[in-house]
Amino acid sequence: MGTSTTRSPRSCSGSSRRSRYGRLTELVAAAREAIIEGHPAAGLCPLAGLLEVSPYRLSRVFSREMGVSLTRYRNRVRVGRMMQRLEDGDRDFAGLAADLGFADQAHLTRTAREHAGETPTALRLLLAPAAGLQFKRSLQHPDAGGHDGLRDPGEPQAAGD
Template sequence: MRWTCQQCRARYAGQPGSGRCLGHLDGMRLFEARCGVDGKRFGRLAYESVHRLVLPRSGAYLLQVNGQEVFVDSGAAILTRPGDELRVAHPLGCGDTFTAIELDPEVSDRWPAPAYSFPLDDATDLHHRVLLATCRQDFDPLAVAERLHAILDRLAPQASGSVPRRPSTAAAHRRLVADAREVLADGRYAYGLTEIAAQVNCSPHHLSRLFRAVTGETLTDYRNRMRIRAVLGELQDGADCLRTLAARYGFADQSHLTRVVRKHLGRPPSTVKRMLG
C-alpha cells in the first residue's frame, strides 16, 4: 500500500492497494484504504497482529476468520483480534474501500468472542462517514475520539451499559464531569479525549459517555462553545490576529477557527469582530 504517514508506510510496506493514515490516537490508529488483493479463490493464510475494526464503505469480498466464512460488504463491520487466521477472496473483483481502526485491547474486549461480523445500520454508516470527514478536515483529536467512541457504542450497545440511577453514583458522575470542565477551564483547549480523561483518572470512553449523559452534549461541543467564548472575549478586548487566536485556543488553523465560529454563531469571526467593535 502507499501511505502518506511514515509510521503507516513502515508498518504496511509491501501490501497491495493504497492507503491513507487518518491519524493516531493514544492506543488506536485510523486509516482508510483501497484493497489491491485480487483473486476469486481464497489467498494465502495471514495472521492478525492487532485488535482491528474494519468499517467497509464500498465493494464486497469473502473473509475467512479462523475457518469461518463471512461475506463482507458495506452493511457489516468486521472485528478481528491478534492471532486470528485470515484468508480473503474477491469473487466480484478487488477495489473495495474501507476504514480500519486499530483498537486498544480494552475497547476490543467489549465484544464477546468469537463474533466477527456486526450489522452496520444506516445511522452508524453515516456516523462512520462523518468521522472520515472530521479526520480529513482538521483531525481535532477530541472530536475524532468522541465520534469514534460513538460508533463503538452503536456497534456494541449492550456493552456500553446505562447510567446508574443511585444518588451516590449520579453525584460521582456529576463530579467527574465537573472535573473535566475544570480541565478545559484551565485553558487546556488543545487537549484530546485521552489527555482529559487522564487528568480526571478515568477511561476516555467512560468520560465521553458520561459527559453526554450528564450534560446532554458531547465533550467536543462543550469544549468548542467554551473556547469560542474565550475567543469572543479576546476580540472584544481588541485582539486582531485570528491566526494567533486559533493557535492559542487549540484550533488546527485559522480556517478551522472560522468554521467552528460560523457553526456555533452563524457568522464568521470577521463579522463577529465588527459587531463587537
C-alpha cells in the same frame, strides 16, 4: 506483500486504574473545570489520561450528564474566549486560533460559524465598541435600525439569504 497491522489513527489508551471519582457528576465537573481553565490536556484522550479514566467512559459520561459531547462543549468555551478577545481588540486570527487550541485559522472560522452563526471577522465588527452601541440602539428602537444582521440559528433562512 508485507503484513499489515490495523490500528486506529486516533487511538489512545485509557487508565487501567480505578477512577478516583465516586460520582459521575464529580468526573464531569473535573472535566469541565479543566476545559474552562484552558488546561493543555483539554482533548478527549489527554483529558481522560489526566482524569485517570478511559476516553470511552469520559465521553459517554460527559455527553449523558451535559447533553452535548465533550468536543462540542470545549468548542463552545473556545468560541466564548475568542469573542471576548475580539471584543478586547484582538485582530490576529491566526494567532488567536493557535492560542485557543484550534488546528488553524480555518478551523477557528468553521467553529465560530457553527457556534455563533458568524465568521470571526463579522463577530469582530459586531463586537467593536461603535457596533455595540449601534446594536444596542437597534434593540431599544427596533423601527429605527431595521434588521440587526443577527439570525436565530434555528430560524430558517429567507429566500435570497
